[in-house]
Amino acid sequence: MGREAIVNTLIFFALPVVSVSAWMGDEPFLITLATRAAILALAAVGLNLALGLGGLVSLGHAVFFGIGGYTMGILASHAQSYAPLIEVPFLIEGTKSMPVIWLVTVIVSAFIAWIIGVLSLRTSGVYFIMITLAFGQMFYYFAISWPAYGGEDGLSIYVRNGFPGLNTLDPLQFFGLVFCILAVTLWGMGRLARSPFGLALNAARQNAERVETVGLTPFRLRLVAFVISGAVTGLAGALFADLNRFISPTMFSWQLSGEFIVFIVLGGIGRLYGPVAGACLFVLLEHLLSGVSEFWLIYVGAILLLVVLFARGGLIGALAGREVAHD
Amino acid sequence: MTDALLHVDQVSKSFGALRATDNVDLELRRGEIHALIGPNGAGKSTLIKQIAGGLRPDAGRIMFMGQDITDLSVPRRAQAGLGRTFQISSLAMEYTVFQNVMLGALGQSGTVWRFFRPVMKDQALRVRAENALEQVGLSDQSGALTGELSHGQRRLLEVAVALTLEPRVFLMDEPMAGLGGEGSLRMTGFLDGLREKAPILLVEHDMDAVFALADRISVLVYGKIIATGTADEIRADPDVRQAYLGDEVSA
Numbered sequence: 001m002g003r004e005a006i007v008n009t010l011i012f013f014a015l016p017v018v019s020v021s022a023w024m025g026d027e028p029f030l031i032t033l034a035t036r037a038a039i040l041a042l043a044a045v046g047l048n049l050a051l052g053l054g055g056l057v058s059l060g061h062a063v064f065f066g067i068g069g070y071t072m073g074i075l076a077s078h079a080q081s082y083a084p085l086i087e088v089p090f091l092i093e094g095t096k097s098m099p100v101i102w103l104v105t106v107i108v109s110a111f112i113a114w115i116i117g118v119l120s121l122r123t124s125g126v127y128f129i130m131i132t133l134a135f136g137q138m139f140y141y142f143a144i145s146w147p148a149y150g151g152e153d154g155l156s157i158y159v160r161n162g163f164p165g166l167n168t169l170d171p172l173q174f175f176g177l178v179f180c181i182l183a184v185t186l187w188g189m190g191r192l193a194r195s196p197f198g199l200a201l202n203a204a205r206q207n208a209e210r211v212e213t214v215g216l217t218p219f220r221l222r223l224v225a226f227v228i229s230g231a232v233t234g235l236a237g238a239l240f241a242d243l244n245r246f247i248s249p250t251m252f253s254w255q256l257s258g259e260f261i262v263f264i265v266l267g268g269i270g271r272l273y274g275p276v277a278g279a280c281l282f283v284l285l286e287h288l289l290s291g292v293s294e295f296w297l298i299y300v301g302a303i304l305l306l307v308v309l310f311a312r313g314g315l316i317g318a319l320a321g322r323e324v325a326h327d
Numbered sequence: 328m329t330d331a332l333l334h335v336d337q338v339s340k341s342f343g344a345l346r347a348t349d350n351v352d353l354e355l356r357r358g359e360i361h362a363l364i365g366p367n368g369a370g371k372s373t374l375i376k377q378i379a380g381g382l383r384p385d386a387g388r389i390m391f392m393g394q395d396i397t398d399l400s401v402p403r404r405a406q407a408g409l410g411r412t413f414q415i416s417s418l419a420m421e422y423t424v425f426q427n428v429m430l431g432a433l434g435q436s437g438t439v440w441r442f443f444r445p446v447m448k449d450q451a452l453r454v455r456a457e458n459a460l461e462q463v464g465l466s467d468q469s470g471a472l473t474g475e476l477s478h479g480q481r482r483l484l485e486v487a488v489a490l491t492l493e494p495r496v497f498l499m500d501e502p503m504a505g506l507g508g509e510g511s512l513r514m515t516g517f518l519d520g521l522r523e524k525a526p527i528l529l530v531e532h533d534m535d536a537v538f539a540l541a542d543r544i545s546v547l548v549y550g551k552i553i554a555t556g557t558a559d560e561i562r563a564d565p566d567v568r569q570a571y572l573g574d575e576v577s578a
Contacts, residue, residue: 188443191442191443191445192442192443194445194446194447195441195442195443195444195445195446196433196438196439196440196441196444196446196449197439197440197441197442198442198446199426199429199430199433199446200430200433200434200439202419202421202422203419203422203426203430206419206420206421206422207417207418207419207420209413209417210417210418210419210427210430210488211430211434212380212381212400212401212402212405213379213401213405213411213413213417213488214405214430214431214433214434214435214488214491214492215402215403215405215406215434215435215492216402216433216434216439217400217402221439224440
């Protein structure tokens with residue numbers, strides 16, 4: 001096993017170990033913390049496909065996180081109030097079933113990602129960053145001004161949605177569910193990075209001209225990456241809403257988009273476990289430092305600065321060294 | 328006409344007042360190496376860009392195997408069978424040598440929309456990629472990072488990637504540039520054998536290589552082709568002597 005594989009395995013098992021020991025020590029708050037870390041990691045794993053592999057610095061990925069949250073919130077609130085979503089031309093009712101909510105979330109966020117992607121991937125560099133940011137702000141202010149689902153105040157969902165055979169209100173069981181999704185996504189992303197598509201996408205980031213010259217279209221590769229990326233981040237949003245049983249426009253905020261990027265940079269850009277390491281570190285720092293000072297983000301900023309200056313490969317790069325080509 | 332795989336038909340391109348390409352007519356026939364020479368700024372690269380795609384002519388057509396490809400994108404032209412190498416090496420620098428040729432093989436195979444099968448386990452692609460490396464003599468560098476290759480090795484890798492595409496026509500923009508005496512000689516030998524597989528439109532400054540290799544030579548000056556012919560005809564052409572070759576021929 002290579003060094004990176006060992007580091008990855010350790011990171012992978014860190015969250016369940018924390019959760020299970022917290023459960024044995026009767027510290028449900030720590031389980032919630034681990035769940036939060038896993039969900040934020042999932043969101044950043046989604047972004048890492050576009051940003052790390054595809055080189056697309058999206059400053060609007062909170063759009064998908066928010067779409068996930070609001071999909072869950074809208075479906076669950078209608079189920080809660082027994083008011084159908086629409087009656088004409090056909091009846092659609094709300095639902096409290098997680099699998100259904102996830103499916104709808106993935107479809108909706110993939111669709112929104114496709115629209116945003118088609119429009120924004122015509123640009124690159126700073127313009128791409130600005131367009132994705134603009135979309136983020138559009139969704140944010142739309143959520144604030146849309147009174148039907150809480151507007152600025154957000155919306156509470158009183159009971160966590162259900163999953164067949166599980167008691168999702170039990171923190172450890174909900175953690176298990178989230179962790180399984182993270183694990184499956186990481187497995188899929190690992191395969192994706194080594195697939196023909198991954199080879200071409202990564203090449204398009206390095207040299208678009210080269211990719212065109214061998215007969216491939218960078219725009220299409222990037223669009224597909226952006227859609228998958230948005231769908232994964234959307235799913236994380238639905239889970240996040242279920243964790244908090246609350247949604248609000250801040251799920252769309254550009255600060256959150258920025259945090260996703262911070263997770264990736266902290267953990268290691270383009271590395272499979274980079275976003276997981278980054279998100280865990282961030283949640284840990286938040287937990288430890290928010291007790292020290294209200295302005296704990298100052299310390300995170302300092303750490304980020306050190307990483308960018310002295311450890312370009314992030315946490316994974318520092319622990320596992322340079323990425324080896326997988327031939 | 329029947330033998331021409333590639334036909335540049337009355338192509339013109341201006342940048343402001345500058346006629347970079349002025350009514351250029353050019354044919355690339357089966358089995359030949361057709362060299363395009365001309366002084367710096369004559370518009371050779373501009374012409375290559377219009378043939379490979381990425382720069383649209385103001386007037387005229389690019390015909391490739393009987394089809395008008397003037398409106399096709401760069402990837403479409405590559406799929407149709409245009410294999411291009413760049414004047415300045417254009418490779419995926421973070422990739423290994425092998426990954427770069429695999430990318431070429433992948434582009435040719437049309438199997439890029441696979442998301443779960445490891446690409447490095449695809450035997451058909453591997454064979455194609457390994458063949459290409461062997462042909463240019465880069466097999467030993469297979470695992471090396473492209474960014475760490477020497478300039479000459481990058482030139483060879485460019486050619487190897489073009490080989491994986493199994494193109495109908497090669498467009499090579501100064502493949503000898505910066506190769507040095509021995510490298511240039513080896514590349515000359517290699518291109519000599521390549522013309523049987525697919526004809527080459529060769530832009531080159533190395534006159535020894537051009538006169539050794541080319542079946543026909545076209546001379547481009549200020550965007551205009553002033554002469555086309557065999558090496559001997561070009562050497563003897565008074566216009567060419569005056570406009571371009573000058574001392575080089577008499578020396």
